[in-house]
């Protein structure tokens with residue numbers, strides 16, 4: 112198993128109400144894969160959360176910022192994080208990986224900030240061969256969401272970590288995640304149940320996806336109000352008991368040693 116692979120949750124909340132009131136933070140995820148550092152989905156507060164973490168995470172050490180889609184709860188701090196990664200734009204460095212429409216038209220990502228990054232790459236659907244430092248990156252098929260939204264698969268040595276961002280449930284998309292056979296699957300589950308059809312997973316759907324993908328470790332995050340009311344930790348425990356895998360409900364500041372968790376499940 113890979114030696115050093117960690118993720119720190121700079122936020123675990125999602126949806127407008129939770130983010131607007133910061134019931135849970137929305138700073139995204141910061142990965143260490145050996146020497147390679149990647150920040151995924153820098154939502155509102157990402158920079159403050161990174162710098163105020165103990166010990167602080169230094170954006171100047173980032174190798175890449177990856178964006179699943181351009182909604183505020185994922186991209187609110189993207190320009191601030193790019194400026195921090197590039198020392199206010201004075202040091203052109205790093206990689207920015209985002210769907211095509213994040214670079215176009217009505218987008219939080221400002222062209223002036225994008226220009227500070229050394230390498231900008233468009234994340235195309237179902238594409239492999241992206242590379243950041245020691246990490247190989249592939250993308251999921253396009254999710255059903257209001258803007259172009261893509262999940263990502265990280266491969267670091269023999270560890271595979273998948274991130275399944277927001278989007279409506281789709282069995283063929285879930286099957287595609289399963290085909291990548293991730294050791295760790297991070298799933299955004301915003302809603303507990305659905306009165307109307309919205310482009311987000313419900314708890315039951317997220318659980319179905321975990322059953323289909325069967326990772327060693329499933330991590331739930333990006334909770335809306337109704338999910339928080341249902342106690343995500345208790346729900347994750349049910350999944351763990353029923354499916355015989357490690358299931359974790361993320362909270363703000365949670366740090367997970369991915370390699371160790373996967374190794375513990377594999378025994």
Ligand SMILES: [Zn+2]
Pocket residue numbers: 125126182184185277333
């Ligand atoms: Zn979202």
Ligand SMILES: [Zn+2]
Pocket residue numbers: 180182256277
């Ligand atoms: Zn969204």
